[in-house]
Amino acid sequence: METFISRKRRRSSVSNEVPPRDPKCDLRGSTDFNEVESTDYKLSILISLHPEKDEGTLLETLLASEGSVERALECLKLPPKKRPAASATSYQSSLSSITRTGKDGATIKQLTKRGKTIHLYTPEDIEAHTPCSIIYNFLPSEEADALLQELVDESPTYKTNTFQLFDRVVSSPHTFCLYVDSWDDAEMQKTQYVYDGKNVEDVRRSLPRMRDASHKVRETVNQEITRRIRSSPTGQKLHHQSPHPWVPNTAFVNCYDGPRESVGYHSDHLTYLGPRPVIGSLSLGVAREFRVRKIIATEDDDSGDSDAARKRADAKADAQGQLSIHLPHNSLLVMHASMQEEWKHSIAPARTISPHPISGNKRINITYRHYKANLHPRFTPKCGCGVPTVLRVVQRQAGNRGKYMWMCYAGYVPGKEGCKFFEWAVFDEDGDPPWAEEAKSSEKQSLNAGEQLPGETEDERMKGGGKGKGEALSSVDEG
Ligand SMILES: O=C(O)CCC(=O)C(=O)O
Numbered sequence: 283m284e285t286f287i288s289r290k291r292r293r294s295s296v297s298n299e300v301p302p303r304d305p306k307c308d309l310r311g312s313t314d315f316n317e318v319e320s321t322d323y324k325l326s327i328l329i330s331l332h333p334e335k336d337e338g339t340l341l342e343t344l345l346a347s348e349g350s351v352e353r354a355l356e357c358l359k360l361p362p363k364k365r366p367a368a369s370a371t372s373y374q375s376s377l378s379s380i381t382r383t384g385k386d387g388a389t390i391k392q393l394t395k396r397g398k399t400i401h402l403y404t405p406e407d408i409e410a411h412t413p414c415s416i417i418y419n420f421l422p423s424e425e426a427d428a429l430l431q432e433l434v435d436e437s438p439t440y441k442t443n444t445f446q447l448f449d450r451v452v453s454s455p456h457t458f459c460l461y462v463d464s465w466d467d468a469e470m471q472k473t474q475y476v477y478d479g480k481n482v483e484d485v486r487r488s489l490p491r492m493r494d495a496s497h498k499v500r501e502t503v504n505q506e507i508t509r510r511i512r513s514s515p516t517g518q519k520l521h522h523q524s525p526h527p528w529v530p531n532t533a534f535v536n537c538y539d540g541p542r543e544s545v546g547y548h549s550d551h552l553t554y555l556g557p558r559p560v561i562g563s564l565s566l567g568v569a570r571e572f573r574v575r576k577i578i579a580t581e582d583d584d585s586g587d588s589d590a591a592r593k594r595a596d597a598k599a600d601a602q603g604q605l606s607i608h609l610p611h612n613s614l615l616v617m618h619a620s621m622q623e624e625w626k627h628s629i630a631p632a633r634t635i636s637p638h639p640i641s642g643n644k645r646i647n648i649t650y651r652h653y654k655a656n657l658h659p660r661f662t663p664k665c666g667c668g669v670p671t672v673l674r675v676v677q678r679q680a681g682n683r684g685k686y687m688w689m690c691y692a693g694y695v696p697g698k699e700g701c702k703f704f705e706w707a708v709f710d711e712d713g714d715p716p717w718a719e720e721a722k723s724s725e726k727q728s729l730n731a732g733e734q735l736p737g738e739t740e741d742e743r744m745k746g747g748g749k750g751k752g753e754a755l756s757s758v759d760e761g
């Protein structure tokens with residue numbers, strides 16, 4: 283895949299740190315453009331620009347370049363022997379070789395170490411150490427194979443995403459496509475929803491087997507949410523987490539063709555999901571590693587833009603390792619309600635892969651998501667450019683960590699400058715915005731007029747069951 287597409291004029295200082303991203307992913311993932319970025323963020327930039335190199339080499343080059351992405355990029359242009367000596371090595375271990383989880387699920391204090399990847403091989407370890415749960419052999423095997431075949435057949439038409447980085451326009455190191463449940467939704471996505479400051483042209487109606495799988499994903503994800511809440515220390519849902527059953531209405535299908543295709547560390551966009559979203563992620567075909575790392579808060583004095591502040595923040599990020607979850611064919615990973623706010627995830631480039639009998643070198647991944655009707659762009663704040671804004675969360679800065687904000691999206695478009703629009707975002711206990719009531723009455727009017735609601739499936743419309751009508755999750759009420 284060609285990474286560099288064209289060279290563009292350098293953008294202004296605030297846009298100097300635009301990372302690789304998918305339209306659905308918030309790879310900046312933190313307060314504002316001036317906020318300190320970590321090694322994983324910088325590594326994701328390098329991975330996107332050098333998909334042919336392994337992650338360890340890129341990390342070493344970055345560390346040897348004292349955390350400067352630009353210097354690392356210069357080094358990577360040099361023949362190998364002229365590169366600076368690596369200052370860190372990366373090595374891997376499985377969790378069981380480091381420590382054991384007690385039957386009581388006792389928490390392990392220091393799971394990750396600088397430059398180290400710890401592999402979580404069992405559902406129990408995954409649940410104990412990450413905000414994820416996993417179900418292996420999720421679908422009956424013929425169904426999983428048929429779904430994989432359906433998507434492999436479509437995948438040659440998927441596209442990479444292009445975005446602006448420094449003075450270049452680059453493309454993401456894998457392909458993807460957006461699917462929704464009805465043609466009406468597809469039309470609405472194309473014309474009204476904004477990703478990275480622009481509409482997405484290619485939005486498709488979910489394929490029959492994707493829709494069949496979606497019903498099963500829905501059931502299982504809801505069970506997993508209930509189970510997770512019940513077994514949490516408080517037995518309560520998180521603040522801002524929805525108490526309503528999770529209803530997937532949107533799916534991103536990612537295709538990784540060969541071991542080098544990947545996606546860098548990121549958190550998923552919250553703009554249409556709202557706070558504390560849950561995502562059901564079904565993996566098909568070649569098994570790949572899903573790596574996660576918890577975002578470390580920076581003290582206020584680490585959050586400036588000075589070199590010293592950056593170094594302090596980088597040192598903290600470096601001190602952290604990563605956890606690796608292996609995603610074989612037909613596994614369902616549930617990313618629970620704290621994942622997008624407090625963790626980042628990636629699909630790491632692999633040294634080798636085992637080809638799959640149906641998909642060859644391809645891994646297909648479907649992330650099923652619930653887009654909230656009250657976060658339709660007609661309700662969310664517009665910036666000075668007149669574009670619906672992006673919802674982000676403060677991930678690092680200790681003082682504001684966990685606060686949500688609406689920000690200008692327009693500057694994400696290659697060649698365009700955004701404005702400085704910023705507004706703190708307010709949500710109630712259940713993660714609904716202040717205009718939720720107004721949104722509901724406009725939904726009712728639409729229903730009376732026989733229109734389809736944003737995100738409502740054709741099936742639901744036929745049954746007369748709009749979103750938000752399901753009863754609250756019992757575990758939530760039970761407290
Ligand atoms: O391929 C995967 O498992 C993860 C994809 C992902 O992170 C995304 O779609 O946001």
Ligand SMILES: [Fe+2]
Pocket residue numbers: 307548549550627
């Ligand atoms: Fe993601």
